[in-house]
Amino acid sequence: MKHHIEGSQAVAHAIALCRPEVMACYPISPQTHIVETLSRKVKAGEIGNCQFLNVESEFGALSVLIGASAMGARTYTATTSQGLLFMAEAVYNAAGLGLPIVMTIANRAIGAPINIWNDHSDSMSMRDAGWIQLFAEDNQEAVDLHIQAFRLAEELSCPVMVCMDGYILTHAYEVVDLPTQEQVDGYLPAFEPVQVLDPQDPVSIGAMVGPEAFAEVRYLAHDKHLRALEAIPRLSQAFQDIFQRRSGGLLKAYHTDEAETILLALGSVNGTIKDAVDDLRKEGWPVGSLALCAFRPFPSHALRHVVQDAKRIIVFEKDLAVGKGGIVSSDVKMALRGLPTIVDTVIAGLGGRPIPKASVINTVKQACLEGLEEPHFLDLNWDAINRELTRQQAQRRSGPTAENILREIGAPGASPI
Amino acid sequence: MPYQRVKFYQTGTFTVGNRLLDESNRTVQAGMDRTNSLNSGHRACQGCGEALGARYALDAVMRATHQQMVAVNATGCLEVFSSPYPESAWQIPWLHSLFGNAPAVASGVAAALRAKGRKDVRVIAQGGDGATVDIGFGCLSGMFERNDDVLYVCYDNEAYMNTGVQRSGSTPPRAWTNTTQAVGVDPGNPMGIGKNLPRIAMAHGIPYVATASVADLHDLEAKVTKAMNFRGARYIHIHVPCPLGWKSDPAHTIKVARLAVESGLFPLIEAEGGEVTDRTPIRKQVPVEQYLELQGRFKHLFHPRDERALEAIQAIADANIHRYQLLPVKA
The missing domain is CATH 3.40.50.970 (Thiamin diphosphate (ThDP)-binding fold, Pyr/PP domains)
Structure with a gap:
């Protein structure tokens, strides 16, 4: 009921x-x-x-x-x-x-x-x-x-x-x-x-x-x-x-047939991603998406079977292997080894940062038209980061990073730098 | 329940019971039908107090529960020397999970038994002093405050012996360990630190708390048996000499344990609901020196003599005797 x-x-x-x-x-x-x-x-x-x-x-x-x-x-x-x-x-x-x-x-x-x-x-x-x-x-x-x-x-x-x-x-x-x-x-x-x-x-x-x-x-x-x-x-x-309803399984494909670019993600962001796929397809982009339901065990064979004809996989993942980049995308790359498929990593949604549909769409277009740096961080405030990096180089006692970034972005109540 | 009948050998000590006693007063260990919960052939060191303590305690629980018992074991010497696959020495259902979680695992076993309506099967958890007073302390306190139906037995050999003799929160003052070396000013473990877990257990107000020694088998078995008459959280702290870590003669394990009791350093007490209800009086107090000098871990207190340290340790024994009124009051 x-x-x-x-x-x-x-x-x-x-x-x-x-x-x-x-x-x-x-x-x-x-x-x-x-x-x-x-x-x-x-x-x-x-x-x-x-x-x-x-x-x-x-x-x-x-x-x-x-x-x-x-x-x-x-x-x-x-x-x-x-x-x-x-x-x-x-x-x-x-x-x-x-x-x-x-x-x-x-x-x-x-x-x-x-x-x-x-x-x-x-x-x-x-x-x-x-x-x-x-x-x-x-x-x-x-x-x-x-x-x-x-x-x-x-x-x-x-x-x-x-x-x-x-x-x-x-x-x-x-x-x-x-x-x-x-x-x-x-x-x-x-x-x-x-x-x-x-x-x-x-x-x-x-x-x-x-x-x-x-x-x-x-x-x-x-x-x-x-x-x-x-x-x-x-x-x-x-x-x-x-x-009488389908739930679970290893993975769920959405418009992946004949898709040249497949977006891949875990969890609730697949809702946004499917909306982005709909919009992109209306504009004529040959895209689809894949939701991984099982991450362990990692469904390498099922994944490879679904995406083997795609040119590009863009993995949107809500995690960061510090010093390396993507965790999910690393597993995807292993699953696709030997194939010419390009696998992009998009680090997104860390600590509750929204993943707007527009950002997903822009990232997909950027990846297809220009390629993405590896890994790509979605909607990162590079101005704040660069100012903090400059400050850290200028003075030894630069202070706690988290507080500094809050000041940099002008968080309410934060004193100016 | 398979068990092995064992022959009884008189050893000349009190430790395996006295055949001259009336049958009803004999120890579980002296009985021909004892379970041997921890079977022979395990890999404990010669003279291991913990192996003795564990068999004494578990065999007593087995008798008290009519062999309806499950044991949860913390990581440590007892787990390692008893369990290497395929040589398990356990004749009872036995579960080892981690170093710091035996009380919680036992709470889970008790909860499962409650869910299944099995009142006949009882749960004990056991671990060394490190597992009990240090790394497992949070889980132990949780098990106590929830009053889960678990008997927790701590085998206290006063340091991390399994990892090669390092200090625990139960290491006595001025004892050598590999992390409280006998060098520098006031060599050995510092004075005035450490935990008294029986008193902390009492502060939780749990139904039953007792201390026991492998040197007093009748007393140990009586306390374990009594503990099984209660429901809820119970705690028994057993003093178990470790020849390796204490640098004592393996043949002296019982002697050393007895001197700890008779000097007043390890008082034998019972408490119910947080109040002391009984204590084992000392017939004749022996100076702490007699206990300390049998153990190489205190050698630096005698070469040269460290009067200040010896007096301070004597003061601890005297305070225990005073607190628990272990000596007859003089007229």
Whole structure:
């Protein structure tokens, strides 16, 4: 049934329908509305005998889930940004132990400078941790991906992050078709763990492994992701069979047939990008776009298949590998190795900076007509940057960069330089 | 639950129970049906106090829970010497995650059991002093304040032994470690710093807190057994000598542990709801020197004699005796 509902509320509703048994949460913006809603649902007895633990840190939150999952419980948490970094050690550990935990990442920038707004730096920092990473384009997909995530995680015994853009999705009110309990029960079977702490059949989980076997254990983690490349589209199709709508999968192509230039992005900016594609096509530009839903595992073969005839891929990514450039575009280049395709990197939307349709369109035209420097930073205020660089060269004690830039751009209340 | 019957060898100490006692008063360790939760063949050093403490504690929990028990282990010596694949020494369901999260992982196990309505299976978490008083302290305090149904056992050997003897928040004053070297002014660990975790645990007001020593097996087992009569967060802090890190004779592990108790440096107490309810009196107080001189980590206090340090350490023992009234009040 369709509801006009906030993204966080919709996701919390979906989580509740998945019948989690243990949730442990630590508040951080913009994840809070999800966990607040779930805590109310648990307290009100709406999620069976589910346990909701208010813990002392994100590290504690995921650690609680590691124990609960090893005990055979279906587990869930949500975090973002600094919280994800604070739980980093447990993020790797949960994947290494093969525990099918589902976690929402309400994507947000990482400080310093502290910034609570959206980009993808947080989940990108954990891209090699062994978690499957799925990115939602809108709130309907965020809801649907969470339901798929539990089935995917438990089938493979591998943790899954569902990434949804902080504020842009978590706090946006949209029309969302909320599933029924019957639908979710029909899609998501009871959790049958591959390993469990059982006094009747004791096992040691988390034993030390030396050089003689470590690489083999790591390969098996990689193999899980290779199997996920098959499972993700299959479970997306199974979802469509029951819920009558398409959500998830490895990637989603938009007008890519016969497109010479393909724009590629993760998450909610694909809405803007599709509008830009529409406008460009009206003007006669042969462009299309591709939304990556699965970033880990990286769908190299599927991607290559879709874009192999294009001349140029422009990757719009909300992250920055400092000292290098693009993270997503590096993976795209690897997937297209051997092909003559040009891959451009556009760093955009950092720390909540809007990505206007006009800027996307201008960048595409510039790329096609003149080419782009690598990487290209969208809508960067070069005047402010150059003035600050000049000042830094002129005086040793140039002061804190963040404050200086705020003065340079004339932020309200900032004293002039 | 598979377990191994073991033969009992009288060793001439109090540590494995006394066969002359009435059967009901014998220790779990003296029983022919003890579980051997931590089986023989593991890789602990000769004379390891932690290996003893862990087996004593876990076998007592196994008896108390009718073998319905799950253990969560922090990273450290105990985890490393017991678990290398495929030689796990654990006869119980056992989970190791990280160095600093054992209390939270155990909270998760307890939460899962609650969600599944399993009241019969109990959870213990265990770690060394580094995992407990330092890196896992936040998770431990969280587990305490939520009053999660977990017994946490700290095996305190007073330094980071697994990484090669570095100082922890539990390292005693003036002890040598590799990061508090016996050089310079006031050699060894500085005076007046460090944490007393049993008292911090008591400050959380949790149902049960106790200290125990591998030198007093009856007392240790009684406290572990008692702890399992409570629901909610419980904490037992066990003093476990480390011959490697303390530079003591492996044959002296029990002797050294006993002298820590009898000198007053490691008081044996119990507390319920944040209030001390009982303590084990000292029959005859021994000077701290007798405890210190058996350990190479304090050698610099005797060559040459550092009277100021010895007096300061004696003052700590005396203060413990006063605080917990460990000696009979003189007429």
